[in-house]
Amino acid sequence: xxxxxxxDAKHRFIQQWGALGTxxxxxxxxxxxxxxxxxxxEPMTADEIxxxxxxxxxxxxxxxxxxxEWGVATKEYKAGERKEYFRAEKDIYRVATQVAxxxxxxxxxxxxxxxxxxxxxxxxxxxxxxxxxxxxxxxxILDLGKKCDSLLKKFISAEKNWFLNKIxxx
Amino acid sequence: xxxxxxxDAKHRFIQQWGALGTxxxxxxxxxxxxxxxxxxxEPMTADEIxxxxxxxxxxxxxxxxxxxEWGVATKEYKAGERKEYFRAEKDIYRVATQVAxxxxxxxxxxxxxxxxxxxxxxxxxxxxxxxxxxxxxxxxILDLGKKCDSLLKKFISAEKNWFLNKIxxx
DNA sequence: ATTTAATTTCAATAATTATTGAAAATTCAA
DNA sequence: TTGAATTTTCAATAATTATTGAAATTAAAT
Numbered sequence: 001x002x003x004x005x006x007x008d009a010k011h012r013f014i015q016q017w018g019a020l021g022t023x024x025x026x027x028x029x030x031x032x033x034x035x036x037x038x039x040x041x042e043p044m045t046a047d048e049i050x051x052x053x054x055x056x057x058x059x060x061x062x063x064x065x066x067x068x069e070w071g072v073a074t075k076e077y078k079a080g081e082r083k084e085y086f087r088a089e090k091d092i093y094r095v096a097t098q099v100a101x102x103x104x105x106x107x108x109x110x111x112x113x114x115x116x117x118x119x120x121x122x123x124x125x126x127x128x129x130x131x132x133x134x135x136x137x138x139x140x141i142l143d144l145g146k147k148c149d150s151l152l153k154k155f156i157s158a159e160k161n162w163f164l165n166k167i168x169x170x
Numbered sequence: 171x172x173x174x175x176x177x178d179a180k181h182r183f184i185q186q187w188g189a190l191g192t193x194x195x196x197x198x199x200x201x202x203x204x205x206x207x208x209x210x211x212e213p214m215t216a217d218e219i220x221x222x223x224x225x226x227x228x229x230x231x232x233x234x235x236x237x238x239e240w241g242v243a244t245k246e247y248k249a250g251e252r253k254e255y256f257r258a259e260k261d262i263y264r265v266a267t268q269v270a271x272x273x274x275x276x277x278x279x280x281x282x283x284x285x286x287x288x289x290x291x292x293x294x295x296x297x298x299x300x301x302x303x304x305x306x307x308x309x310x311i312l313d314l315g316k317k318c319d320s321l322l323k324k325f326i327s328a329e330k331n332w333f334l335n336k337i338x339x340x
Numbered sequence: 341a342t343t344t345a346a347t348t349t350c351a352a353t354a355a356t357t358a359t360t361g362a363a364a365a366t367t368c369a370a
Numbered sequence: 371t372t373g374a375a376t377t378t379t380c381a382a383t384a385a386t387t388a389t390t391g392a393a394a395t396t397a398a399a400t
Binding site (some may be wrong): 197198199225226227228229232252 | 357358359360361362367368369
């Protein structure tokens with residue numbers, strides 16, 4: 001079996017994680033910065049991240065701000081130093097629950113509100129079959145959506161081992 | 171309680187579903203076409219969809235093609251008619267399993283392969299702590315990733331009620 | 341208070357992604 | 371086959387999203 005050197009492995013990790021970011025609604029750079037921080041044993045400065053990824057100061061600053069808003073990175077200060085240091089949340093289960101928490105709020109909640117707001121649609125101007133189809137489809141989506149909501153809430157607040165054990169026993 | 175008329179409800183549904191599409195890695199239009207088809211009691215022609223959403227023929231053709239590739243829409247023919255008709259998968263649980271199937275293949279699998287390929291990283295040129303951090307982080311992600319993989323596979327192939335019952339009992 | 345270091349903001353620009361529309365291809369009927 | 375109806379493709383363009391970089395801001399040290 002061919003071994004892989006550190007810098008190739010790091011490169012693959014950063015690229016793959018970045019690519020995933022773009023289909024998960026965060027920018028490639030944000031995900032790449034998270035990847036760099038995940039691999040770093042020590043917290044890093046914005047300068048070091050700039051250097052590592054070859055991107056601008058502004059971009060690093062804004063991306064770090066977003067990562068912190070998503071709850072997957074933190075800012076730290078070292079005694080006697082003026083610079084700020086950044087650290088990624090390394091407990092990947094914790095990262096998953098944070099992401100679930102944010103996405104539930106940003107995506108699922110507005111969808112459920114819309115579906116609720118449609119429940120009392122009534123309109124004689126339009127055919128019965130159209131009205132019925134809307135009622136049927138939207139209530140089906142609402143049902144499944146509520147189940148997802150309930151599962152996500154459990155996932156977000158449950159103790160890690162309890163949840164994974166339950167899931168793995170299915 | 172104020173009632174909502176059909177066309178407002180339809181508009182809200184299409185907009186919200188479309189907005190969700192963009193954060194789920196499909197284009198707004200693709201998601202909007204799916205929404206229109208979901209609300210339609212009868213299969214629709216490309217012309218009708220064009221008209222309904224005010225978008226170009228080419229866009230409709232390409233978006234429908236993608237929806238079919240994702241396994242959430244089908245093409246149909248009516249006896250004695252030359253035009254093609256399109257229908258959305260209305261069983262929303264089925265839509266969810268199809269999406270899970272595709273995303274597992276497109277996103278999770280490549281990530282797991284990358285993580286496996288990094289397992290045998292070895293490199294004396296770099297500090298022990300960096301190597302160890304990479305080993306630790308990547309194996310943690312791999313563990314959780316494999317659990318997700320296993321859960322997704324169950325979800326994709328399980329019988330609907332069995333799965334939902336299990337999940338709701340957690 | 342002033343200087344210096346560090347960070348943030350945001351208008352301008354670049355890069356990416358989505359959409360159009362007309363030409364090419366396909367499909368069916370005569 | 372030829373011709374009309376329909377669909378697909380894809381280069382050009384538009385729209386959106388990400389990134390830069392320099393000015394403004396903030397914060398610490400002198």
